[in-house]
Amino acid sequence: MNTLLLKVTGFVAAAILVITLGAAGKGAKHIAPVKTQSIYDFTMKTLDGKDLSLSKFKGKKMLLVNVASECGYTPQYKALQTLHETYGNKVVVIGFPANNFGGQEPGDSKQIKEFCTKNYGVTFQMMEKISVKGDDTHPLYKWLSNPELNGSCGDQPKWNFCKYLIDENGKVLMFFSSKTEPMSKEITSLL
Helix, strand or coil, X not given: CHHHHHHHHHHHHHHHHHHHHHHHHCCCCCCCCCCCCCHHHCEEEECCCCEEEHHHHCCCEEEEEEECCCCCCCCHHXXXXXXXXXXXXXXXXEEEECCXXXXXXXXXXXXXXXXXXXXXXXXXXXXXXXXXXXXXXXXXXHHHCCHHHHCCCCCCCCCCCCEEEECCCCCEEEEXXXXXXXXXXXXXXXX
8 A cells, every 4th residue: 555655646746747847838937047256257457457367366365455546544555565565475455446435536547556656665456447336336346245146245335445355265255344454453364
């Protein structure tokens, strides 16, 4: 009797599966698998206009910072440079000039590079100016601030010098507000 019940149950389950699959083919939309984007899929332009794939930094941590030349936090350039010099073997510092907050980054690439070099001796990687907030947000910053895309972080820059720490595997490890100093223990303890 148990054998008969198992056979009937198995037959019914198989019939339900066939009916369900058949129904899915009639009027149901096929959902294509979503390609998960990685930070390593992004290629950015440097201040010199050259392409730089973030995949170059696989296996290293990255600190991504939206920077501006005319902000109260602009002196953090010096601390970012110190972080680069002190921990460059553990973390890649990358600056992303942005004019989203108070129009505090009005310069073009040449002006930004000259300002950073002359005033702070910046040698860490600087990228072309992008938007980090609003309708014209660069795809990288959309990825950084959307947990559905990056898997964890939903924080978006609220001002200049916000920081995203990316781990060695390309995952967003932590978001830091503008107030967090680049050489603070909050950051250095995670390197």
